[in-house]
Amino acid sequence: MAPTLTATTASWRLPGVDLAAFVQATLAEDLGAQGDITSAAVIPADARFVGVMDSRDAIVVAGLPIAEAFFRALDPDVRIERLAADGDRVAPGTDLLRIEGNARALLTAERSALNTVQHLSGIATMTRAYVDKLMGTGATLLDTRKTIPGLRLLEKYATRMGGATNHRMGLWDAAMIKDNHVAVAGSVEEAVRRARAAGIARIIVEVDRVDQIEPALAAGATHLLLDNMAPPVLRGAVTLIGGRVPTEASGGVRLDTIRAIAETGVTYVSVGRLTQSAPAADIGLDFVAI
Numbered sequence: 175m176a177p178t179l180t181a182t183t184a185s186w187r188l189p190g191v192d193l194a195a196f197v198q199a200t201l202a203e204d205l206g207a208q209g210d211i212t213s214a215a216v217i218p219a220d221a222r223f224v225g226v227m228d229s230r231d232a233i234v235v236a237g238l239p240i241a242e243a244f245f246r247a248l249d250p251d252v253r254i255e256r257l258a259a260d261g262d263r264v265a266p267g268t269d270l271l272r273i274e275g276n277a278r279a280l281l282t283a284e285r286s287a288l289n290t291v292q293h294l295s296g297i298a299t300m301t302r303a304y305v306d307k308l309m310g311t312g313a314t315l316l317d318t319r320k321t322i323p324g325l326r327l328l329e330k331y332a333t334r335m336g337g338a339t340n341h342r343m344g345l346w347d348a349a350m351i352k353d354n355h356v357a358v359a360g361s362v363e364e365a366v367r368r369a370r371a372a373g374i375a376r377i378i379v380e381v382d383r384v385d386q387i388e389p390a391l392a393a394g395a396t397h398l399l400l401d402n403m404a405p406p407v408l409r410g411a412v413t414l415i416g417g418r419v420p421t422e423a424s425g426g427v428r429l430d431t432i433r434a435i436a437e438t439g440v441t442y443v444s445v446g447r448l449t450q451s452a453p454a455a456d457i458g459l460d461f462v463a464i
Contacts, residue, residue: 186243188328189327191327191328191331193243196240197244197286201244201282201283204285204286205282210278213277213281214278217277217278218277219278221276221278222274222275222276222277222463222464223274223275223276223277223280223463224273224461225274225280225460225462226269226270226271226273226460227269227270227271227272227273227287227457228267228268228269228270228457228458228459228460229264229267229295229455229456230267230456230457230458231266231455231456232263232266232299233263233264233296233298233299233457234261234262234264234295234301234302235291235295235298236260236291236294236295236298236332236336237260237290238259238270238271239260240287240290240294240328241287241288242254242287245273245275245280245283247283248280248282249279249280249283251275252273252274252275252276252280253273253275254271254272254274255271255273257269257271261298263302270457274464277461280461281461284459284461288457288458290328291457292456293332293452294331294335295332295454295457296453297333297336297448297452298332298335298336299336299452300447300448300452300453301315301317301333301335301336301337301338301448301452304338304445305336307429307432308432308433308436311436312439313442314339314441314442314443315338315339315443315444316338316341316443317329317330317338317339317340317341317444317445317446317448317449318341318424318445318446318448318450319341319342319344320447320449321450322449326344327343329449330449332449333448339442341444342378347376348374348376349372349374349378350378350379350380350399351365351378351380351395352380361389362379362386362393363392366379366390366394366395367393369394370393370394375396376397377394377396377397378396378397378399379395379398379399380401381399381400381411382400382401382402382403384411384414387411387414387415391419395419396419396420397419397421398422399424399444400412400421400423400424402425402426403423403425405434405435408435408440409438412438412439413439420441421440421441421442422440422441422444423435423436423442423443423444424443424444427444432445
């Protein structure tokens with residue numbers, strides 16, 4: 175049978191995330207009704223393990239407190255020594271966590287803990303690479319809503335650990351008027367007018383042509399998203415806007431193009447691939463019996 179899960183005692187908190195519920199749901203998905211049948215069959219109930227989680231590559235760390243919560247959920251008496259912190263930039267071979275406790279519990283929690291740290295550290299690592307490319311340009315890196323359903327707050331936490339700034343957290347915290355909204359409303363001006371009439375304070379308008387800029391500003395846009403514009407066009411758009419509202423370059427931004435985009439003078443550059451396409455970090459966890 176599946177083991178009884180205990181409430182996590184981790185002190186880490188992220189607004190909007192119920193860590194105990196996330197841990198419980200993730201472990202329940204892995205355990206099913208029968209539990210970890212391999213560990214139950216092979217590992218004595220009183221056996222103990224000690225192990226070290228380490229990075230095999232140069233990474234930016236994210237998710238260690240969540241990993242701890244997985245181990246504590248199955249072994250409340252586990253001893254954990256944190257050897258790195260979220261947001262740290264570490265070299266290959268760096269030890270991240272040292273864990274000692276019940277062998278069955280640690281093996282059962284291992285995959286969930288590793289999956290989380292690998293995924294979030296992968297996002298943080300890719301984010302830091304983009305942030306490094308922006309150094310000295312004055313532009314700020316933004317993430318997007320291109321996140322795995324159910325993991326948005328954790329993934330956006332990881333981008334912050336990598337040095338980015340969160341864009342909209344959801345559909346609720348700002349209006350973003352895109353081409354489909356304009357198509358239904360009839361024009362940029364009408365779409366913005368409706369947003370203002372609804373009492374929305376932050377109104378982001380996506381424009382993909384320079385001739386859309388003045389109508390959007392005249393209607394009351396508070397932020398312009400300059401979509402899929404080449405750097406020369408972006409530079410002209412930024413000059414035309416003249417600092418009246420923040421500007422954001424978006425669409426197809428890659429590591430090899432982001433600096434040229436940022437050097438056009440935009441306020442922000444948003445990159446969907448930070449959460450959509452980041453590879454998992456190479457992180458391992460090796461146990462030995464004690």
